[in-house]
Amino acid sequence: MPDVKDVGALMSVTYDVAARDFVRAGEAASKLKRLLQQLGLDPAVIRRAAIAAYEAEMNIVIHSYGGQIKVDITPESIEMICEDSGPGIPDIEKALQEGYSTATEEIREMGFGAGMGLPNIQRSADQFRIESTVGEGTCLQVTILHEAGE
Amino acid sequence: MVQPYFHSVTLETENCKGCTICIKRCPTEAIRVRSGKARILELRCIDCGECIRICPNHAKRAIADDFSLLSKFKYTVALPAPSFYAQFSGPDMSISKILQGLLQLGFNAVFEVAEAAEYVSLAIRRYIESSSIRPLISSACPAIVRLIQVRFPDLIEHLVPVHAPVDIAARLAKEMVMRKLGLRREEIGAFFITPCPAKVTSVKQPIGFEDSWVDGAIPITSVYARMLNVLPYINETEGLQQASSVGVRWGRATGEENAVGVPRHLAVDGIQSVIEVLEEIEVGKFNDIDFIECQACRGGCVGGPLTVQNAFQAWVNIEELTKNLPAEIVPEIEQEVEKRWEDGFYSLEAKIEPRSILKLDDDLSRAIEKMELLEKTLESLPGLDCGSCGSPSCQALAEDIVRGLASEGDCVFVLRDGVQSLAEELLELARQVPSSISNQGAADKGLSEEETEK
Ligand SMILES: Nc1ncnc2c1ncn2[C@@H]1O[C@H](COP(=O)(O)OP(=O)(O)OP(=O)(O)O)[C@@H](O)[C@H]1O
Ligand code: SF4
Ligand SMILES: [Mg+2]
Numbered sequence: 001m002p003d004v005k006d007v008g009a010l011m012s013v014t015y016d017v018a019a020r021d022f023v024r025a026g027e028a029a030s031k032l033k034r035l036l037q038q039l040g041l042d043p044a045v046i047r048r049a050a051i052a053a054y055e056a057e058m059n060i061v062i063h064s065y066g067g068q069i070k071v072d073i074t075p076e077s078i079e080m081i082c083e084d085s086g087p088g089i090p091d092i093e094k095a096l097q098e099g100y101s102t103a104t105e106e107i108r109e110m111g112f113g114a115g116m117g118l119p120n121i122q123r124s125a126d127q128f129r130i131e132s133t134v135g136e137g138t139c140l141q142v143t144i145l146h147e148a149g150e
Numbered sequence: 151m152v153q154p155y156f157h158s159v160t161l162e163t164e165n166c167k168g169c170t171i172c173i174k175r176c177p178t179e180a181i182r183v184r185s186g187k188a189r190i191l192e193l194r195c196i197d198c199g200e201c202i203r204i205c206p207n208h209a210k211r212a213i214a215d216d217f218s219l220l221s222k223f224k225y226t227v228a229l230p231a232p233s234f235y236a237q238f239s240g241p242d243m244s245i246s247k248i249l250q251g252l253l254q255l256g257f258n259a260v261f262e263v264a265e266a267a268e269y270v271s272l273a274i275r276r277y278i279e280s281s282s283i284r285p286l287i288s289s290a291c292p293a294i295v296r297l298i299q300v301r302f303p304d305l306i307e308h309l310v311p312v313h314a315p316v317d318i319a320a321r322l323a324k325e326m327v328m329r330k331l332g333l334r335r336e337e338i339g340a341f342f343i344t345p346c347p348a349k350v351t352s353v354k355q356p357i358g359f360e361d362s363w364v365d366g367a368i369p370i371t372s373v374y375a376r377m378l379n380v381l382p383y384i385n386e387t388e389g390l391q392q393a394s395s396v397g398v399r400w401g402r403a404t405g406e407e408n409a410v411g412v413p414r415h416l417a418v419d420g421i422q423s424v425i426e427v428l429e430e431i432e433v434g435k436f437n438d439i440d441f442i443e444c445q446a447c448r449g450g451c452v453g454g455p456l457t458v459q460n461a462f463q464a465w466v467n468i469e470e471l472t473k474n475l476p477a478e479i480v481p482e483i484e485q486e487v488e489k490r491w492e493d494g495f496y497s498l499e500a501k502i503e504p505r506s507i508l509k510l511d512d513d514l515s516r517a518i519e520k521m522e523l524l525e526k527t528l529e530s531l532p533g534l535d536c537g538s539c540g541s542p543s544c545q546a547l548a549e550d551i552v553r554g555l556a557s558e559g560d561c562v563f564v565l566r567d568g569v570q571s572l573a574e575e576l577l578e579l580a581r582q583v584p585s586s587i588s589n590q591g592a593a594d595k596g597l598s599e600e601e602t603e604k
């Protein structure tokens with residue numbers, strides 16, 4: 001159950017994401033998508049938010065030890081903070097390149113590991129920040145504006 | 151402003167027993183049971199016909215046209231769906247024979263929707279080559295187009311904006327009759343022999359264009375028995391049959407994707423499977439696929455709710471009927487498509503509009519208020535999704551409550567708890583006998599003798 005509370009933003013929701021749980025993987029993104037549809041946001045904005053949330057969720061599932069996706073809805077934007085504890089990313093610049101992936105063979109067989117997740121998040125976002133500390137974890141900050149992105 | 155919306159799928163109130171079987175199977179959660187009867191929510195219904203299939207009491211029905219409409223026109227053309235052919239089998243069955251049968255039922259001419267499907271296949275290919283959006287999704291099944299409008303509005307741009315074969319068939323047939331017999335368009339009636347209510351609705355209420363060239367849709371179920379009466383007496387089968395196996399196979403799943411023939415394609419049939427795939431597309435999957443054929447019915451149109459034959463049998467029948475047909479689209483059709491593509495003959499004229507059913511309010515802050523109320527309401531419900539309240543799930547009931555369409559007491563568990571605490575309160579009240587009746591009451595209230603006497 002997402003935990004709904006009001007903290008400055010019009011609305012905040014937090015979704016927990018468990019590592020390696022491929023049965024539930026994708027649930028946070030699809031719950032977020034339904035929420036945004038219920039709020040009546042623009043379909044194109046919902047699409048971008050869903051893609052970003054999904055890729056971030058999958059990265060937490062695949063590459064981390066578990067984390068959370070926090071979403072704030074403000075009057076102007078959707079703000080997502082995707083935070084995990086895990087190995088972190090040693091070379092962020094590399095990780096942001098299309099096609100770069102450290103996914104194992106096993107993960108690739110499941111259809112992931114094309115190295116497209118982070119680039120897709122970046123493409124979907126109006127603002128994007130990534131911070132990572134090796135041995136601690138990774139934090140993405142994604143902003144999607146309600147009106148006229150790209 | 152909400153406009154009245156025509157639906158082919160309707161409820162036969164007398165037959166409805168108020169069971170809740172249909173509400174869970176509806177892919178858009180468009181059915182509620184209220185006051186012991188099912189009700190279809192107009193704005194949500196996509197006329198897919200799932201409820202017609204599932205209702206054990208036959209309380210869901212498709213409204214469609216019948217043969218009486220033929221008399222309104224000077225000249226009539228039957229437009230048989232490829233899935234119509236699949237209803238018939240036997241050692242000397244042939245498509246020409248089936249088409250001849252339609253003439254005997256009173257139509258002046260036939261035009262195969264399968265032939266139009268060949269034009270449409272090439273037009274779709276043309277569109278795919280011109281677009282950078284991937285994956286593109288077929289718009290041939292109107293139940294899927296409406297599913298996307300209401301549940302996946304962010305995927306509308308993925309729909310191929312090309313007319314469905316039946317619309318092209320009607321137009322080509324009428325143009326031909328107008329040219330050959332000098333009749334006016336409105337003197338000619340074009341009738342689709344339809345496998346589904348979804349197509350009935352789209353004839354009355356086209357999506358992406360204004361004025362349908364199809365004048366009526368007659369269910370395969372209403373034509374079938376009449377056909378059985380005439381088929382045994384048909385010998386001469388003068389070459390009425392035109393379409394190749396490429397067009398006829400549109401009647402079953404994979405027919406369209408193969409006909410379109412772009413490099414990377416796939417076919418999905420059955421509305422639940424389609425929903426799963428659309429959900430994946432929404433998060434960016436399948437973007438290495440050029441074209442996805444999506445059909446609401448399992449097996450494709452041969453599995454339509456208004457067909458007679460078992461879908462698996464019908465699948466085989468298509469195989470048999472197309473065995474000896476040419477397996478390629480003729481070059482003339484290719485040239486025709488090239489010629490009229492630029493004029494927009496095959497393209498939808500208007501944009502397909504989103505019709506999102508999930509939105510709680512037009513205003514963002516009010517929608518958020520409702521959302522919070524919804525979450526709170528949902529917490530008070532047991533989460534069993536039992537359907538006894540008449541809504542398909544606890545989530546759906548919570549939404550209904552927030553929209554003012556239901557109340558918490560509709561949940562039998564909430565009601566039971568309510569009744570229980572009410573009963574406890576009553577018991578408590580019953581213990582407190584008024585002081586005018588017994589001394590005990592006064593003593594309980596802690597009043598002294600003197601005070602009581604005042
Ligand atoms: N949350 C994370 N924690 C640790 N490493 C990460 C995290 N997210 C991404 N990475 C690293 O960055 C690389 C690139 O990530 P990206 O999402 O672009 O591709 P991918 O996950 O490998 O493949 P795809 O997303 O296409 O399935 C990953 O292979 C991984 O090494
Ligand atoms: S798959 Fe065919 S029969 Fe079924 S709803 Fe779609 S168009 Fe109609
Ligand atoms: Mg990834």
